[in-house]
Each structure stands twice: as C-alpha cells, then as structure tokens.
Amino acid sequence: MSKVAVLGAGSWGTALSIVLADNGHDVRLWTHSKDQAEKINSTHKNDKYLEIMIPEKIKAYSDLEAALNGVTDVVLVVPTKAIREVCHNLNRIVKNPVRIIHASKGIEPGTLKRVSQLIDEEMDNYNYEDIVVLSGPSHAEEVAKRQPTTVTVASINEEYAKLAQELFFNESFRVYTSNDVIGIELGGALKNIIALGAGISDGLGYGDNAKAALITRGLAEITRLGTYLGANPLSFLGLPGVGDLIVTCTSVHSRNWRAGNLLGKGKNLDEVLDQMGMVVEGVRTAEAAYQFAAEEDVEMPITTGIYQILYNNQKPKDVVEQLMNRDKREEMDDLATLLRNRYTR
Numbered sequence: 001m002s003k004v005a006v007l008g009a010g011s012w013g014t015a016l017s018i019v020l021a022d023n024g025h026d027v028r029l030w031t032h033s034k035d036q037a038e039k040i041n042s043t044h045k046n047d048k049y050l051e052i053m054i055p056e057k058i059k060a061y062s063d064l065e066a067a068l069n070g071v072t073d074v075v076l077v078v079p080t081k082a083i084r085e086v087c088h089n090l091n092r093i094v095k096n097p098v099r100i101i102h103a104s105k106g107i108e109p110g111t112l113k114r115v116s117q118l119i120d121e122e123m124d125n126y127n128y129e130d131i132v133v134l135s136g137p138s139h140a141e142e143v144a145k146r147q148p149t150t151v152t153v154a155s156i157n158e159e160y161a162k163l164a165q166e167l168f169f170n171e172s173f174r175v176y177t178s179n180d181v182i183g184i185e186l187g188g189a190l191k192n193i194i195a196l197g198a199g200i201s202d203g204l205g206y207g208d209n210a211k212a213a214l215i216t217r218g219l220a221e222i223t224r225l226g227t228y229l230g231a232n233p234l235s236f237l238g239l240p241g242v243g244d245l246i247v248t249c250t251s252v253h254s255r256n257w258r259a260g261n262l263l264g265k266g267k268n269l270d271e272v273l274d275q276m277g278m279v280v281e282g283v284r285t286a287e288a289a290y291q292f293a294a295e296e297d298v299e300m301p302i303t304t305g306i307y308q309i310l311y312n313n314q315k316p317k318d319v320v321e322q323l324m325n326r327d328k329r330e331e332m333d334d335l336a337t338l339l340r341n342r343y344t345r
Ligand SMILES: NC(=O)C1=CN([C@@H]2O[C@H](COP(=O)(O)OP(=O)(O)OC[C@H]3O[C@@H](n4cnc5c(N)ncnc54)[C@H](OP(=O)(O)O)[C@@H]3O)[C@@H](O)[C@H]2O)C=CC1
Pocket: 008, 009, 010, 011, 012, 013, 031, 032, 033, 049, 077, 078, 079, 080, 082, 085, 086, 103, 104, 105, 106, 138, 139, 140, 141, 277, 278, 279, 281
C-alpha cells in the first residue's frame, strides 16, 4: 500500500481521497485552510464540498511539509489557477522521488499551457514524461458515493500510467490507461466550455435538439483544436472526450453547466461566480481557447460565442442566432481533411 498526499481539499480532491482510502492507501488530504483541516479531522466531513462522511483514516493537513513527509505519490487537485503556486511550494519541499498525478481540468490564459506543462515549468527536477493526468466522466458527488465510474490515466511513462491505474482501480472506479497526455488534458479542459454552453442553452429554455447539437459540434471543435495541438483524435471519442462532454453537459452536478444555466437565465458573469462558490474552470479555459483559436486561425465558433457572452456581455440569444446563421457548409469537411493529414503523414 502507498502513502499518498492529495493536494486540494475541494470536491474532487475529497472524492479521490475516498477512492484511495477505500483501496487501503495511507491518504493525507492537504488544504490551504487550517480551519478546514481541523474540521475534517474532527467531524470527518467536508460539507462545504460534499455531503458524504469521509473515512476516518483520511487525515487532513494544512502543513504541506507534514503532508508530504514520506509519500510516494502526490495527487494534485487544485483549480488550474492554483497549480503554479502549489507546485512552486511542492518543488521547495519534495526531496525524495515522488510520482505526480494531476486531476485538474483547465488551460492557462495568456500562456495557453496545459496543466502538465505548468507542473513541468514549476518543478525543477521532475520529468515532463513522468507526469500522469487522470480525467474522465466523474462527478465528485457520485464517486464519493462509490457509484460506478470510469476514468483514464495518461502518461508518456507507461509504467507510471500503470502504477496510477493500480493506485485508483477498484470495483466501482474503473481506470483505463493511455499515452496521449495532450488529448486527455485537452478533452477534460475544453469540455468545460461546451458544458457552459449546454447550461446556457437550457437556461434559455431550448431543448434536447439544441443540446445534442452543442455536444456534437462542440466535440468537432475540441477535436479540431486538439488535433492541431498534437493530440490523438481518437482520444476525443473516449472517456475524457465524449464521455466527459456527456456527463458535464447533461448534469446538474456540473458547476460549468450550472454557471451556464444562470447565464442563460440572464445573470452576468460576476453574479454567477459569486453564487457558485466553487471553481468553474470553463470560464478561464474559454479565454485561453478563444485566444488560441484567434491567434492560430482555428475555427471554434461555439467557443468564440461563449467567450463573447462571458467577457463582452453579448446576449446569449444573439449568440445562438449568430451560430445558427453561419455560412452553409458540409458537416465533416475540415475534420475529414485533418484526420486524413494526420494518418497519411
Ligand atoms: N468536482 C468534480 O467533480 C471534478 C473536478 N475536477 C477538476 O478538479 C479541479 C479541482 O476542482 P474541485 O475540487 O471540484 O474544485 P472545488 O471548487 O470543489 O474546490 C477547490 C479547492 O481548491 C482549493 N484552492 C483554491 N485555491 C487554492 C490555492 N491557491 N492553494 C490551495 N488550495 C486552493 C479551494 O480552497 P477554498 O475552500 O479555500 O476555496 C478548494 O478546497 C478542477 O480543475 C476541476 O475541473 C475534475 C473532475 C471532477
């Protein structure tokens, strides 16, 4: 059994700690809040984030050095905007070799970097090839209740991907492996933009047809950008692609869907974020993807529309009208070319 530090005690860090504790590992759940650590240790609940009781053997820490003492694996689960800060501190403290698995879903605006690239930049002596990403259709609320869930762990280091699979795998948490770090990270990050769109569509009162269109054309957009950035397009048909799109675009558990729903009902971004109280990763990732699409001339009309709603106060109804009235085109034209180019290279 392994000693594991889970860094980030929000919904997902807590749910993943439960999976690891169920598997018999020694789990330290680190939070940047002393009060929260004390509350978790005394009540075995983390009720701002999850309703369920936490196994007593999970120990919460607010001292990062103490949490990391003697661990073999570090699971990073803070919001993307906190990854650099946490890795900077990790870099200062970690002396023994550890394996790093991250489960955060975002892209940094400005630099347009994925989470594994941020980790790589902040950690002096850690190989990019050894970073593992865990992603897939997995609402924390359901994982914490041990409901059947499937995810993928990806690393260029095949042995580390298999070790991560072993660490998390159990009868209600099925884990696949992959070597497509770019595809798995982009699938998880970009689906949040489309989930905002699905929430907006529901908030406007549109039906299943509109949502199915968003999911499908959203997948085309994700595949287009992802393949441009070096991902294996097949990854987008897998759990961290279409799987995660379905789970976030169709569920009230999704914070991105919920935030979109409020936007569709007429609230502005500041009001929505105040009300959410949890991370809505799609907001920053929409900014990053919009910047990228504009700079590299990659066609991302849904992302562009959502960016305009979030950052330029465009009315959701006007954006839908613009999307519906774009030039007529063939459904698969550019995607077919993209795939053909990739496989005939
Ligand atoms: N929830 C889910 O079902 C899933 C989430 N994810 C991803 O996991 C990541 C984390 O999400 P999730 O746990 O849901 O988010 P939550 O909003 O539930 O929790 C975020 C946690 O991170 C903490 N935090 C914020 N800033 C910092 C910082 N600078 N240093 C240390 N801790 C910090 C927050 O602390 P505080 O309480 O003080 O704000 C909180 O404990 C995201 O990238 C998300 O996309 C992936 C799959 C499923």
